[in-house]
Amino acid sequence: MSGPVRRFERSRSRLGAFFKRWPPLVLLCLGWLALMLFVALAADWLMPYGFTQIDLRSRLQPPVLFGGQWSHPLGTDELGRDVLSRGISAIQISLLIAFASTLISTVLGVFLGVLAAHFRGWVENLVLVLIDFQASMPFMIIALAVLAFFGNSLLLFIVLMGFYGWERAARIARSMTIAANEQGYAAAAHDLGATAWRVYGKHVLPNIASTIIVNITITFPGVILLESGLSFLGLGVQPPMASLGNMVGYGREYLQSAPWILLCPSLIIVLTTFSMSFVGDWLRDKLDPVLR
Template identity: 45%
Template structure:
């Protein structure tokens, strides 16, 4: 009598990204094309003023393809300003997310390794950061340090580091006694080498999922500060600062505020969808 073997779970249920994740990925790729590819193919001047062409509507709403997104109150092409703003906003959010992840992971590993006073200090800082509304802290810091791109980058980098630290600390504590760590110690590997070459690669998937969930929040923080006039300063443009400029023309020239607002909404939504997909995939893999 022959014994039938059941196929593996991967053969029964091959992974297929949901439609929502595909649409979200398509949106992110289109956004990157606007911010990176389009300016290379057709150099645009985001600060060129033309008062004779001020407040022109977008194409399809009474405007022309010469200004597909319309113009602002100074006659500047909104399409060119949005392309420049996407590049600046995404770059700040990306660098801030990576810097915050590095800081949080380093502090989490240090707390797990040294324990005692170091662990108490790091966990206290984590609780303090989690309890304090970060926007209030950011506004207070800008009032004290001034408004410039370096202060903004520092604030975006500090946003969310406590999540990485809490997660890295727990993961390090759970992996310190694993067999591969014991084997590495037996062969004389130092603890920095073990954390960098052994523990970190084994927990990087979970930390990467946290980064995908933190990135849209960093983007919202940057655009919020720029909307309040505390972020990116002229002549540079941010999606938040363009929205701020359109507040006074919301009824007469709605596109100045609506276009960057829609870009922010769909971008953060798409990033959240991709983060949720990675999170569910990681959870399914761990359960398996």
């Protein structure tokens, strides 16, 4: 076999190994999530117009692909606001809510789960009662009741979304902490004089981190869909701020005459939730020691 042929075979073998480790669809999903994160962080520099800037002379202008002008590549809405600028601002707000709420949910769930596993007894029973109560109530109904009673603000909305999915994280943390306590390494660290904070922080939590990370990838798209649903109903992010949900809510009235107002945020919601869910499934398979 000649030299060029051998080099080609080695290159093809390395490329095959790379795509086996990183499937193309996973790379596309990671690329989309990275793009969304970049847009959220650089939104103030990327928006060609202010997201509240009104130009009634340009109202309901179609996107470039439908015969519109390059000054508004994704078209304008019923008030002449640039859909691209509002979409960028909506990505920033929606991802802020999703990241902050997922962080609150994960920290709260892991803390209560570890607390229940450590103290057992009445503390564990109390945490389990709270978990069962949360799981038995549809979160959408709880969110609607709280927002209707207390009103709405961005901070309150983020805190409320932070209670979504915490019971799943608590169950996972409790069961895995109990299993870790029954193994030798946690007991050995405790016998050597390590405090409970050190045992859990340095030994137990790192060993259950992979499962918690997978749970985060499940909670994150759920928060995005929940925020979108509440904003669609008018109880989520309030004007003048834009979110993916309230953009869909405003656009439904112009579905036949100006569908691009609704399609742009809807496509972002679908692609983001799909990407996060797919990456979560891939991480679950990669981090599962049985499959490895």
